[in-house]
Amino acid sequence: MASVLRRLKGRDFLTLLDFTPLEFKALIVRSREHKWGLARGNPLKGKYVAGIFEKPSTRTRVSMSVATFDLGGVFLELPTSSLQVSRGETLRDTAQVLSRFVNAIAARVKSHSTLEELAKWADVPVINMLSDRFHPLQALTDVFTMMEFFGERKLKVVFLGDGAANTNHSLMIASALVGYDYVVGAPQEYWPDGDIVSKVEEIMEETGGTLRIVEDPVGAVEGADVIYTDTWFSMGVEDIERRKEVFPPYQVNSKLLSHAAPHVKVMHCQPWFLGQEITEEVAYGPHSIAFEQAENRLHTAKAVLEALLI
Secondary structure: OHHHHHOOOOOOEOOHHHOOHHHHHHHHHHHHHHHOOOOOOOOOOOOEEEEEEOOOOOHHHHHHHHHHHHOOOEEEEEEHHHOHHHHOOOHHHHHHHHHHHOOEEEEEOOOHHHHHHHHHHOOOOEEEEEOOOOOHHHHHHHHHHHHHHHOOOOOEEEEEOOOOOHHHHHHHHHHHHOOOEEEEEOOHHHOOOHHHHHHHHHHHHHHOOEEEEEOOHHHHHOOOOEEEEOOOOOOOOOOHHHHHHHOHHHOEOHHHHOOOOOOOEEEEOOOOOEOOOEOHHHHOOOOEOHHHHHHHHHHHHHHHHHHHHO
């Protein structure tokens, strides 16, 4: 896998659609080595990562900064309000200037087009720490966590809620890369982007995974190994009243879990809103692995930084 990781050096990490199943698996394996303490040294010594934040962040901010420091590098937190881009400097100029100072740019942004513009002009790798379309660092962690609990076997993974959200888009791609059977349970008006669905289906033809998109939440979770949910009210959504009407049947609660496999694990990228997409009983119950999932953000961040920069 080391030779596979070497081909990632200098590449951007904007969406998992840019990676092959083998490259994705190599990142999983390296994440495991970091968690198990098998990866040593300070490979990022003398290297700097600029962290641009347009949106609030806890898990992503801390995991990326600690991962950089643990690997010997320096992480620079740069809220957009403290950069000249907030006063009208172009993303082109921002990317070109930062490329003279740092070895990578990691950005958490409102629009995916911002990342694409940064990557177009930057001479260093650009890492997506979240955009409106994708959240690849989270999805890498999600699959790593699933494998930690279930091993290499094929899983039925079910996402309930806003199927058009960045979390589902990236988890759908990640599940395709490892050949999982993936089900989206969502109101039809919140089904995932059709272009992404087509690309996921192409990947699944190679890996043996399957994709179903349904409206019935109970039918979706029948026999599920993993049930995943996320907030119904992501930062910036405007149709709040409509979401309040259509999403309640997709709440992950004990009654819904009774239709899944007895060993089902419940995942959530957090922060969660108890009593909305998930109940407190389930969030802190024996099926939940959300905090293990959160912890693993550190190890997968290390794998990505190391692969792109070393």
